[in-house]
Amino acid sequence: MPMIEKNGQKVWQVRNRNAQLLRWAGWFVGVIAFLWAWRFISDGTEWYYVWTAPEAAHDILTRAVPPKWSYINKLWGAIWDTVNIATLGTLFALIMAGPIAFLAARNTTPSKWVIRPIALLIIVASRSVNSLIWALLLVSIVGPGVLAGVVAISIRSIGFCAKLLYEAIEEIDEVQVEAIKATGARPWQVMIYGIVPQIMPSFAGIAVFRWDINIRESTVLGLVGAGGIGLQLNASLNILSWSQVSLILLVILFAVVISEWVSAKVRGAII
Amino acid sequence: MSAELTSVVGQPWKKPNFIKNPLLRWGLLLLAVVYLYFAFVTIDVNWARIYRGLDRGWQFIVGFANPDFTSRWSDIYEGFMESVVMTIASTVAGIAISIPIALGAARNIAPLPIYMVCRFIVAISRALNEIIVAIILVKIFGFGPLAGFLTLSFATIGFLSKLLAEEIESMNMVAPEAIQSTGSSWLQWINYGVQPQVMARLIGLSMYRLDINFRESAVLGLVGAGGIGATLNTAFDRYEFDSVAAILMIIILTVMTLEYISGMIRERIQ
Numbered sequence: 455m456p457m458i459e460k461n462g463q464k465v466w467q468v469r470n471r472n473a474q475l476l477r478w479a480g481w482f483v484g485v486i487a488f489l490w491a492w493r494f495i496s497d498g499t500e501w502y503y504v505w506t507a508p509e510a511a512h513d514i515l516t517r518a519v520p521p522k523w524s525y526i527n528k529l530w531g532a533i534w535d536t537v538n539i540a541t542l543g544t545l546f547a548l549i550m551a552g553p554i555a556f557l558a559a560r561n562t563t564p565s566k567w568v569i570r571p572i573a574l575l576i577i578v579a580s581r582s583v584n585s586l587i588w589a590l591l592l593v594s595i596v597g598p599g600v601l602a603g604v605v606a607i608s609i610r611s612i613g614f615c616a617k618l619l620y621e622a623i624e625e626i627d628e629v630q631v632e633a634i635k636a637t638g639a640r641p642w643q644v645m646i647y648g649i650v651p652q653i654m655p656s657f658a659g660i661a662v663f664r665w666d667i668n669i670r671e672s673t674v675l676g677l678v679g680a681g682g683i684g685l686q687l688n689a690s691l692n693i694l695s696w697s698q699v700s701l702i703l704l705v706i707l708f709a710v711v712i713s714e715w716v717s718a719k720v721r722g723a724i725i
Numbered sequence: 726m727s728a729e730l731t732s733v734v735g736q737p738w739k740k741p742n743f744i745k746n747p748l749l750r751w752g753l754l755l756l757a758v759v760y761l762y763f764a765f766v767t768i769d770v771n772w773a774r775i776y777r778g779l780d781r782g783w784q785f786i787v788g789f790a791n792p793d794f795t796s797r798w799s800d801i802y803e804g805f806m807e808s809v810v811m812t813i814a815s816t817v818a819g820i821a822i823s824i825p826i827a828l829g830a831a832r833n834i835a836p837l838p839i840y841m842v843c844r845f846i847v848a849i850s851r852a853l854n855e856i857i858v859a860i861i862l863v864k865i866f867g868f869g870p871l872a873g874f875l876t877l878s879f880a881t882i883g884f885l886s887k888l889l890a891e892e893i894e895s896m897n898m899v900a901p902e903a904i905q906s907t908g909s910s911w912l913q914w915i916n917y918g919v920q921p922q923v924m925a926r927l928i929g930l931s932m933y934r935l936d937i938n939f940r941e942s943a944v945l946g947l948v949g950a951g952g953i954g955a956t957l958n959t960a961f962d963r964y965e966f967d968s969v970a971a972i973l974m975i976i977i978l979t980v981m982t983l984e985y986i987s988g989m990i991r992e993r994i995q
Contacts, residue, residue, distance in 0.1 A: 468917075484817070487813055487817075488813065488814060488817045488818075490810075491809075491810040491811075491813040491814040491817075492814055494806070494807070494810040494870070495810060495811065495814055495870045495871055495874050496871075498807065498869050498870045498871075498951065499866075499867070499869045499870065499871040500867050500868070500869060502867075503866055503867030504866055504867065504871065507865050507866050510864065510865045510866075511865050514861075514864060514865065534767065535767070538764045538767065538768065541760075541764065542764055542765075542768075578977070578980075578981055579977055581980075582940060582976060582977045582980035582981065583973060583976065583977065584940060584941070584943060584944040586856065586944045586947060587943070587944060587954075587957065587973070590947070590957075590958070590961050591785065591961070591969075594778070594781055594961060594964070595775075595778040595779070595781050595782040595785070596774065596775045596778050597771055597774035597775065597778060599768075599769065599771070600767070600768045600769075601768055601770055601775075604768070646740075647740065651740070651743075654743050658743075670854055671854070673854060673857075674854050674856040674857060677856065677860075677947070677948065678947065687857075691860065703857065706854070706857070707852055707853075710852050711852065
């Protein structure tokens with residue numbers, strides 16, 4: 455621990471002078487970066503709207519409360535579609551993520567230099583693009599509707615599921631695999647009896663975890679026309695019917711809470 | 726296997742099932758089949774429309790083979806800079822707000838009333854989707870990057886406070902107690918007793934969140950909250966798939982770079 459002399463007294467400090475200076479320099483750069491970013495944002499903002507924001511917020515709030523409860527009867531179909539988009543999307547994603555995970559895991563991949571990088575590229579590409587962007591693309595290809603939502607959600611989820619799954623495969627106990635191999639099992643038997651039982655709990659956990667995330671994401675896919683409750687949200691926003699918007703937001707909040715509860719219960723039961 | 730052999734060696738071995746209770750297993754399977762049937766029935770697939778759209782899908786793939794960076798370059802550059810700026814500003818602001826809330830949301834250092842309030846803030850921020858928050862904020866604050874900045878800061882709070890609070894709750898309480906016994910003030914207690922234990926985790930989480938904020942900033946433009954999403958949306962509306970491919974490639978490349986850097990930093994500090 456560094457000490458410095460101050461008026462003839464020894465004073466304890468956490469860091470010595472150079473470390474301290476380096477820290478201050480780091481803070482300086484950080485503050486400059488933030489201020490630069492802030493100036494940019496401030497330039498791009500119409501400040502007149504910001505000053506009237508409290509009135510705008512108050513106006514929206516008075517029109518949004520109370521929610522128009524009777525509108526719920528028109529929402530049941532949309533809720534059903536939303537749940538379907540999330541569930542079917544997760545299902546297709548899992549079906550495709552399984553093989554990709556096996557190709558990407560270091561200990562099961564058939565070729566380290568050709569197939570593994572391709573599998574990793576698929577995972578990264580699918581993960582870095584948001585499901586709304588996938589939905590935008592698919593709406594222009596397959597047309598608006600639930601199908602575009604299902605495919606968008608599944609493309610987005612492949613990367614997520616495959617990444618977690620191949621990490622689980624890389625962490626398996628190799629002893630069991632060797633034991634199965636020693637019985638003279640064929641490669642696919644090694645996979646089914648040696649590897650799959652070991653990753654089954656994490657597979658189920660990943661499935662439920664991703665389903666929970668997908669419920670949240672599928673609620674907004676309708677904004678770009680990909681089906682679900684987002685369609686109603688978009689329509690209500692366009693006609694500025696805030697009492698319908700507030701009801702839809704309540705429904706979405708309710709769905710998110712329920713899906714989180716379900717996924718927590720299932721994961722608790724597995725682990 | 727022949728019958729005599731079975732009588733000699735007994736029943737052949739079978740793999741134990743993942744779900745042990747047979748009633749639950751078959752019940753879940755039946756439920757899944759019934760659900761899938763009804764789910765598939767309600768999806769209406771317009772094959773003619775898909776057939777017409779295949780051409781566009783092919784154009785998109787061709788667009789990826791030769792992306793067009795040049796013809797919309799000024800729009801792309803502007804949108805990209807806006808995304809970067811929103812990411813930096815909102816991550817900094819989000820972290821600054823998250824730290825006090827995380828301290829309040831940790832049960833071992835905060836009194837119960839403060840704990841309840843902070844947990845409530847975290848729950849609200851986590852439950853609301855970024856896009857929905859952005860829509861509302863755009864209506865209130867007008868179009869532009871300010872709404873995106875506020876949205877991302879708000880979303881950062883839920884993520885960072887929750888994980889940081891969990892880290893604080895699981896830390897070693899001996900060091901803070903030792904600091905407290907020297908007669909330290911509350912700030913000194915946090916600064917010397919708590920902060921050193923959670924700093925590595927805080928930096929790791931911040932880097933991770935920077936990465937997420939960039940990804941999210943790419944879609945906020947769809948609802949008018951600034952960033953590269955607006956450029957992307959325009960390109961989609963004009964069916965300029967080569968520009969779309971260029972923008973998507975920029976996003977993917979940036980995310981990969983950020984992920985790589987944040988992975989390196991996290992590895993170094995842990």
